[in-house]
Amino acid sequence: MRTYTLTRGRTTPRHLLGLETVLEHGPGRPGPGQAEECERILALCRERRRSVTELAGRLCRPVTAVKILVSDLLDADALVVPVTAPYAATDTDADARPSPQLLAALSAGLKRKWPDAMAHPQAG
Amino acid sequence: MPWPTPRPDDPATVLRTEPRPHTVAPTVLKVVIAGGFGAGKTTAVGAVSEITPLSTEEYLTEASTGVDSLAGVEAKRTTTVAFDFGRLTLPDAPVPLELFLFGTPGQDRFVDLWYDLSRSAVGAVVLLDTRRLESSFTPVSFFEDIGLPFVVAINEFDGAHRYHPEQVRTALKLPARIPVVACDARNPNHVAGVLLTLVDHAVKTTPTINLQDA
Numbered sequence: 042m043r044t045y046t047l048t049r050g051r052t053t054p055r056h057l058l059g060l061e062t063v064l065e066h067g068p069g070r071p072g073p074g075q076a077e078e079c080e081r082i083l084a085l086c087r088e089r090r091r092s093v094t095e096l097a098g099r100l101c102r103p104v105t106a107v108k109i110l111v112s113d114l115l116d117a118d119a120l121v122v123p124v125t126a127p128y129a130a131t132d133t134d135a136d137a138r139p140s141p142q143l144l145a146a147l148s149a150g151l152k153r154k155w156p157d158a159m160a161h162p163q164a165g
Numbered sequence: 166m167p168w169p170t171p172r173p174d175d176p177a178t179v180l181r182t183e184p185r186p187h188t189v190a191p192t193v194l195k196v197v198i199a200g201g202f203g204a205g206k207t208t209a210v211g212a213v214s215e216i217t218p219l220s221t222e223e224y225l226t227e228a229s230t231g232v233d234s235l236a237g238v239e240a241k242r243t244t245t246v247a248f249d250f251g252r253l254t255l256p257d258a259p260v261p262l263e264l265f266l267f268g269t270p271g272q273d274r275f276v277d278l279w280y281d282l283s284r285s286a287v288g289a290v291v292l293l294d295t296r297r298l299e300s301s302f303t304p305v306s307f308f309e310d311i312g313l314p315f316v317v318a319i320n321e322f323d324g325a326h327r328y329h330p331e332q333v334r335t336a337l338k339l340p341a342r343i344p345v346v347a348c349d350a351r352n353p354n355h356v357a358g359v360l361l362t363l364v365d366h367a368v369k370t371t372p373t374i375n376l377q378d379a
Contacts, residue, residue, distance in 0.1 A: 060281055061193055063193060063263075090190055094250045098219025101222075102222075103222045103223055104221060105224055123189070123190035125193065137285055144287065146258045146259045147194055147258065147262055148368075149258055150255030150258025151255065151357055152361065153255070153257040153258070154253070154255060154257065158354045158357035159354075161344060161358065
């Protein structure tokens with residue numbers, strides 16, 4: 042089975058990565074004997090930051106396999122998880138939803154990008 | 166927000182002289198677009214995404230799909246599910262934002278993926294083809310159950326009978342507070358309008374910090 046070979050038999054990523062976790066290239070170099078896919082991941086992340094899902098989509102590999110390879114690259118410092126502004130009011134809450142401030146920023150950003158777009162008025 | 170687990174500093178990296186760029190990445194927000202087969206999810210994602218929607222695969226194992234009628238009948242079984250991914254940057258927003266769009270099919274077997282996608286999401290759009298109303302039942306109940314803000318968007322296909330949003334609301338037994346809107350999934354302005362409707366709805370349903378409960 043090709044995916045199994047790709048991850049060298051591993052089925053669980055070492056790092057806790059979400060589908061939306063964003064990666065950027067780091068200063069480290071991966072060790073020898075890495076899968077060819079690791080080079081592709083690094084090349085993609087050198088161009089711009091990419092999410093785990095995007096990497097999986099571009100490599101045409103299952104998300105879990107890509108998470109395993111990304112974990113290797115994080116360990117080698119070849120990839121890093123960039124610092125982002127705080128996502129929600131409470132980071133500790135697993136179900137934390139975006140703060141009202143972020144939602145307002147999203148609304149403003151969408152309106153600037155599509156000035157002709159209209160929110161449908163809703164009661165309530 | 167998931168983070169890689171901390172690890173001790175690698176001594177090999179300490180000697181590095183090249184300064185590490187200290188950049189702050191845009192904040193990522195997620196929206197889930199769910200709908201039945203052929204409801205226009207990929208089209209809707211593609212209408213506003215800056216990249217051609219990517220089809221991404223993930224494995225779901227029996228162990229992670231929870232209670233299943235097959236449990237105990239078959240040994241651990243792995244199924245593959247595919248979902249769409251698109252993204253757009255909003256550099257002109259008051260804070261730099263990147264919006265991720267996840268398009269996911271509406272069948273029961275995707276529920277495990279929906280949990281993953283819904284975590285910390287802004288909300289969900291249930292995209293509807295009025296010729297196949299029943300395919301939206303599962304996602305509607307799911308998002309209601311987990312309390313994720315969602316809107317129902319009727320994709321008005323050429324030649325399909327136009328139902329009034331209120332007729333759809335009645336058919337789906339949706340409460341008045343859930344927005345039901347019509348759109349053309351090919352039209353970026355329409356899709357952006359649906360997203361704005363969702364954001365407005367999410368603002369209304371975001372619980373403010375309740376000090377009384379503390």
